[in-house]
Amino acid sequence: MVDLNAAVRKQGALRGLLFGSIMLIIDVLKLFYLAYVAKSPLVTFVLLYPVYYLVLFGLALLFISNLRSKIGNYWSLKQAITGIFVMLIVSSLIWNNGVTLYSGKINPVVAQKAHAGLVDMRRGAMQSQKQPADKIEKEIADMNKNFVATSNFTIGSFFQSLTISIILVFAVAAVLGILFKREQPAQQA
Numbered sequence: 001m002v003d004l005n006a007a008v009r010k011q012g013a014l015r016g017l018l019f020g021s022i023m024l025i026i027d028v029l030k031l032f033y034l035a036y037v038a039k040s041p042l043v044t045f046v047l048l049y050p051v052y053y054l055v056l057f058g059l060a061l062l063f064i065s066n067l068r069s070k071i072g073n074y075w076s077l078k079q080a081i082t083g084i085f086v087m088l089i090v091s092s093l094i095w096n097n098g099v100t101l102y103s104g105k106i107n108p109v110v111a112q113k114a115h116a117g118l119v120d121m122r123r124g125a126m127q128s129q130k131q132p133a134d135k136i137e138k139e140i141a142d143m144n145k146n147f148v149a150t151s152n153f154t155i156g157s158f159f160q161s162l163t164i165s166i167i168l169v170f171a172v173a174a175v176l177g178i179l180f181k182r183e184q185p186a187q188q189a
Contacts, residue, residue: 004071008083011070015063016090022059023091024098026052031103034114041125044118063087064180074184081177088169096161104153115147 030048038044067083068075075083103111119140126136 004075005079005082007071008067008075008079009086011067012083012086013090015067016087017094019059019063019087020091020094020098023056023095024102026055027095027099028102031110031114034117035110036113036117038117038121041121044121060088060176064176068180068182074182076183077177077181080181081173084176084180085170085173088173089166092165092169096165100153104151108151111151115143119143 030052033047034044064084064087067087068080071079071083122143123136123140126139
């Protein structure tokens, strides 16, 4: 007999590797878009927020459904939460650390150009809305400060980010586990 709990963790980790890799590729493409293609604030906003998050959630739901079907379509609430948590934490580690590594060490020029493009678009959008110059400069200064803060990778920031990720991923896994649990039907005697 197959240990279903072990199968849930193993299949969750495998799907997490794939999901994290796909999201890493999407985020690297997003950096290139911001660095070299983005011109329209409206199109960029639509691509970076509604479309991006629809793709993210759609892929997550697809991978969760696939995970459940791979282990036989039935799992308890504990197994659902465990499988989803393993999948999401593995994908988060690959995705977030991959983006940090890529933008900080592998190709920091693209990250800097993407940030500059985002700043220019934000400035243009605020100017078109006739925002006061001091408000625009404060917003740009905050964007630059956040970019510098997230660009400086330290062991402390890694563990702080990891702790926050674990808490958030567990909360999301619990909600999704409740939605995706499917108990084995009781046998009729």
